[in-house]
Amino acid sequence: MSAPEMPFMERMTSSEARAHTRAxxxxxxxxxxxxxxxxLLEDALLVVSELVGNALNHGGGVNHFxxxxxDGEFVVEIGDRSSVPPRTIPYDPSVPGGFGxxxxxxxxxxxxxxxxxxxxxIIAVLDGVSYS
Known part of the structure; x- marks a missing residue:
C-alpha cells in the first residue's frame, strides 16, 4: 500500500505537519x-517537526511539504523561502539548540x-516502510 501525498498548506505549523505525517x-x-x-513513526515525526520548525524559525516559512x-522508504520533503543552507553549529553548552x-x-x-x-x-529519506 502506498501513502497518499499529503497536500501543502500555506502557513503550516509543526503540529499540522506531524498530523499529516502520522496520517x-x-x-x-x-x-x-x-x-x-x-x-519509524517516532523518527519521521521528529524529522518533520525539526525541519518544519527550522523552516518557520530560519527560512521564512514553509513553502513546500x-x-x-x-521504493520501501518514507520520504519527507520540506521547503522554505531561504537560500541559506542548513548548518551544524559548533557545540556550546551555554547556548540552547544546535542539535536539530x-x-x-x-x-x-x-x-x-x-x-x-x-x-x-530538504529531502529526508527514512528506512523501513517495507519489511521482509
Missing part, C-alpha cells in the same frame, strides 16, 4: 512489526538539500 504513516506501518512501526512512500540538523541526519538514511528560485527543499 500518511499509519497505513504503511500496519504491515510492520510493532517495534519497527513505532520507531510532501510525504510519500517510495545533526538529529535529522542521524534519524534519516539520507538527507539532501535542493536549491531553487524560491528557496530550498
Amino acid at each position: 500518511a504513516l499509519i497505513p504503511l506501518c500496519e504491515s510492520l512489526p510493532p517495534d519497527r512501526a513505532r520507531r 510532501c510525504t510519500r512512500e517510495q 540538523w545533526l538529529m535529522v541526519h542521524s534519524l534519516s538514511r539520507s538527507v539532501t538539500v535542493r536549491h531553487h528560485e524560491e528557496g530550498k527543499i
